[in-house]
Amino acid sequence: MPGIQNTWANRVTDRGMLYFFLLPTFAFLLFLIVFPLVWSLYLSFCNYSANTANPPVFIGVKNYSFLFQQKDVWERFVATGEFVLLAVIFEFILGFGIAMLLNREFYGKRVLTTLFILPMMFSPVVVGKFFRFMLDTNWGIVNYILGALFGIPKIAWTTSYEYAIYSLVITDVWIWTPFIVLLSLAGLSSVPRYLYEAADVDRASGWFKFRYITLPYVAPVLTLALLFRTMDAFRFFDVIYVLTEGGPGYSTQLIPYYIYIYKLAFSYWHTGRSCALAYILLIIVIALSNIYINYLNRVRRA
Amino acid sequence: MNEFQRRKAKNRVIVVVLLVILVVYFFPIYWMFSTATKSKAEAFSFPPKWIWKPQFNNFRDIFFTGTGGALGRVRGIEVESKPSAFARQFTNSIIVSFISTILATFLGALSGYVFSRMTVRGKDDLLFVILSSRMLPPVVVAIPLVIMCRALGLFDTRGGLIIMYTAFNLAFSVWMMISFIDDIPKEYEEVALVDGYSRFQAFFKFVFPEMRVGMAATAIFNLVMTWNEFTFALLLTGENARTAIPGIAQSLGTAGVNWGQIAAGSFLMVIPVVIFTFLLGDNLVRGFTFGAIKE
Numbered sequence: 348m349p350g351i352q353n354t355w356a357n358r359v360t361d362r363g364m365l366y367f368f369l370l371p372t373f374a375f376l377l378f379l380i381v382f383p384l385v386w387s388l389y390l391s392f393c394n395y396s397a398n399t400a401n402p403p404v405f406i407g408v409k410n411y412s413f414l415f416q417q418k419d420v421w422e423r424f425v426a427t428g429e430f431v432l433l434a435v436i437f438e439f440i441l442g443f444g445i446a447m448l449l450n451r452e453f454y455g456k457r458v459l460t461t462l463f464i465l466p467m468m469f470s471p472v473v474v475g476k477f478f479r480f481m482l483d484t485n486w487g488i489v490n491y492i493l494g495a496l497f498g499i500p501k502i503a504w505t506t507s508y509e510y511a512i513y514s515l516v517i518t519d520v521w522i523w524t525p526f527i528v529l530l531s532l533a534g535l536s537s538v539p540r541y542l543y544e545a546a547d548v549d550r551a552s553g554w555f556k557f558r559y560i561t562l563p564y565v566a567p568v569l570t571l572a573l574l575f576r577t578m579d580a581f582r583f584f585d586v587i588y589v590l591t592e593g594g595p596g597y598s599t600q601l602i603p604y605y606i607y608i609y610k611l612a613f614s615y616w617h618t619g620r621s622c623a624l625a626y627i628l629l630i631i632v633i634a635l636s637n638i639y640i641n642y643l644n645r646v647r648r649a
Numbered sequence: 650m651n652e653f654q655r656r657k658a659k660n661r662v663i664v665v666v667l668l669v670i671l672v673v674y675f676f677p678i679y680w681m682f683s684t685a686t687k688s689k690a691e692a693f694s695f696p697p698k699w700i701w702k703p704q705f706n707n708f709r710d711i712f713f714t715g716t717g718g719a720l721g722r723v724r725g726i727e728v729e730s731k732p733s734a735f736a737r738q739f740t741n742s743i744i745v746s747f748i749s750t751i752l753a754t755f756l757g758a759l760s761g762y763v764f765s766r767m768t769v770r771g772k773d774d775l776l777f778v779i780l781s782s783r784m785l786p787p788v789v790v791a792i793p794l795v796i797m798c799r800a801l802g803l804f805d806t807r808g809g810l811i812i813m814y815t816a817f818n819l820a821f822s823v824w825m826m827i828s829f830i831d832d833i834p835k836e837y838e839e840v841a842l843v844d845g846y847s848r849f850q851a852f853f854k855f856v857f858p859e860m861r862v863g864m865a866a867t868a869i870f871n872l873v874m875t876w877n878e879f880t881f882a883l884l885l886t887g888e889n890a891r892t893a894i895p896g897i898a899q900s901l902g903t904a905g906v907n908w909g910q911i912a913a914g915s916f917l918m919v920i921p922v923v924i925f926t927f928l929l930g931d932n933l934v935r936g937f938t939f940g941a942i943k944e
Contacts, residue, residue: 359849365767368759372779372819375756379816380782383793390793397796445670453664461927462671468926470877472898473915477681480908486695488680495696521677526937533934571938582786585879589898606788618792625789636784 391622398616410623419597420605420624427601430512431580434519438576439569441520442527449528450535460532467525471518475586478518479505482590511591511599518586523579527572534568535561574636581632602628678919685912692909707913712736734888735914738896742918745807745892746875749814754868756815757822758860762852764823765830766838776824780939783820787880795884805887813881818871821939825870828940829863830856866932869925876922893918 359367391410393403414420449460466474481488482504493499504514542560584603587593593600606624684692686703713733764772794813795804803809833856841851876894883895897914929936 356850356853357845357847359847361767361848364847364849364852365763365769368763369769371756372760372823375812375816375819376779376782379794379813380785380790381778383790383797384785386793387789397792445667448663448667448670451660451663453660457930459664459667459671461930461933463674464933465923465926466674468873468877468922469919470879470894470922472877472879472894473918474677476897476900476911477677477915480684480911481677481680486693488697491695491697521674529934529937575937578784582788584788585898588879588883603786603788622792625786625792628786629789632784632786633781636781 387622388626390619391626393619395619396616397618403619406619410620411627413620414624414627422597423600423602423605426512426598427580430515430519430583430601431577433512433516434523434580435573435576437516437520438524438527439573442524442572443531443569445524446528446531446535449532460528463528464525466522467529469522471522471585472589474522475518475589478514478521479590482514482517505591506595508595508598511595514590515583515586515599515601518590519580519583522586523576526576527569530568530572531565534565537568538564577635578632581628681912681916681919684908685916687909689907689909692912707907707909708917711910711914711917712739734891735893735896737889738891738893739917741807741810741890742876742892742894745810745814745890746872749811749818749875750868750871752811752815753818753822753871754864757819757867758826758857758864760819760823761826761830762856762860765827766835776827779820779823783817783824783939791880791884794881798885804885805890807890809885810882810890810892813885814875814878817881818874821874822867822871824939825867825936826860826863828935829860829866832863833859866929866936869929870936873922873925876918 390403392405392407394406394409395401395403445463449456449463482490484490484501484503484506487504489504490499490501494501502510504510538561543556546556546560582603583601587599587601587604591599593604602624606621606628683701685707686705687698687701688704688706691698691701711733712735713731763769764776769775798804798809801809803812837855837859838848838851841855842848846854878892879894879898882892883898886892886895893914897911897918900911900914926933
């Protein structure tokens with residue numbers, strides 16, 4: 348046969364190819380993700396500081412029991428929950444609303460949609476940094492506009508106990524509303540048009556169409572969005588780092604920041620203890636994702 | 650007005666509403682650009698200046714010390730003009746994100762093909778492990794990774810960052826590539842197999858060229874993720890290998906700082922992302938759901 352010679356490439360078996368193609372991927376994942384995970388699980392049961400020469404000393408579940416007794420840790424979890432709830436609610440209302448508006452044919456739809464998607468592709472650090480500039484109490488543009496248009500007195504967005512958490516919510520909503528827009532649009536475009544036409548023939552109300560046609564089709568996608576957003580919120584670190592730096596006091600030290608935190612791991616060097624807290628976080632994330640995935644499967648089967 | 654005209658009018662109103670929302674929504678980006686092109690006095694003027702003469706000094710100054718100081722760095726008097734810390738960080742960002750993107754996309758394509766076409770024992774479990782490695786909050790592995798990097802001499806090197814990013818982008822790349830390869834008809838390589846090619850040859854000769862679009866989309870996602878990454882870049886680097894994003898993060902955020910330069914640096918980091926997002930087009934949803942939703 349022309350072109351096919353008995354070269355080494357021709358002698359590679361399917362099995363050989365399988366190993367050759369999978370090996371690099373699994374080597375990377377094993378060394379850089381699985382191994383660190385196991386190691387940090389071990390460290391979470393040890394008394395250990397990474398900045399000293401002393402080897403880890405196994406102390407059982409003491410790190411965990413210590414953490415559960417800390418009022419501080421509970422407060423951080425409550426603050427994290429509060430943040431997630433507020434951010435996700437606003438993102439869903441705004442995102443789904445914009446998607447409903449975008450879900451029609453008009454000239455320039457693609458460009459407009461892509462523009463709405465943009466902010467979530469930006470670096471959260473850049474966005475957070477810039478929101479800090481705009482939210483500054485004295486010379487920030489936000490306070491200026493609020494004052495000029497509505498006569499609202501200056502608000503200490505990033506530096507007061509009252510508002511710091513909202514400055515994080517605002518920034519997160521700005522970054523992630525596009526994600527809900529994107530997924531809602533995908534869900535909305537999957538609704539067969541003839542269902543609406545049939546409903547029109549029956550003179551169904553707008554609410555009826557939304558509740559019994561739109562919502563069932565969009566629900567699985569929105570669930571997926573909720574899953575991603577909630578799990579992402581537990582990685583919410585960069586914006587805190589640039590926007591409020593966890594302050595004032597401890598008020599915006601949400602769990603991810605509290606761990607990296609600097610206060611536990613990279614400032615005070617309670618390495619073992621912070622590994623334990625990281626594992627508690629990991630268990631929460633795994634549990635959450637399982638709840639959502641189960642729900643998603645149920646909706647899909649129905 | 651008949652039904653058709655009524656709908657058309659309603660559509661027009663909605664598009665106008667959308668444009669208004671967009672203007673409000675994009676205000677921060679406009680303000681970033683305006684701050685970057687104002688002089689320092691204009692940027693801090695109160696009430697804010699709505700009309701100003703654009704100047705692009707900030708975009709030049711962030712790359713050189715001596716002309717106005719490096720981004721966020723107060724260095725006293727420096728007469729000699731030389732590349733600033735930001736110039737080095739920006740170069741690092743480009744090198745690290747491009748190399749790790751190419752690696753992750755290529756390796757992901759290979760594994761994606763195997764998972765899409767061949768029988769692998771425990772396939773579902775393996776794929777789940779791969780996916781969860783992406784879901785994992787970086788906090789959980791950050792501590793041991795920092796210790797590992799220090800022990801292996803990879804701390805504060807571009808190589809260390811490239812390896813890290815390749816690993817974290819691989820999970821995503823595998824899932825994305827599976828979803829794309831599933832779309833390529835099996836007949837491509839089956840015909841080649843009948844002709845006497847090995848599967849290995851058939852893959853590179855016939856399937857690989859068909860994967861161009863999928864690999865491009867995957868690569869863009871990897872590129873944007875790496876370009877924007879903060880946590881590992883912050884924890885695994887010091888002076889030498891630091892990338893631009895932690896560089897911007899650490900420029901001090903007080904009134905004394907030259908926000909014009911920070912805005913200029915931020916703007917430079919955002920521009921490529923805008924271009925790439927437009928290039929992605931229909932593949933955005935697919936990327937953000939790990940290939941679960943195709944449009």
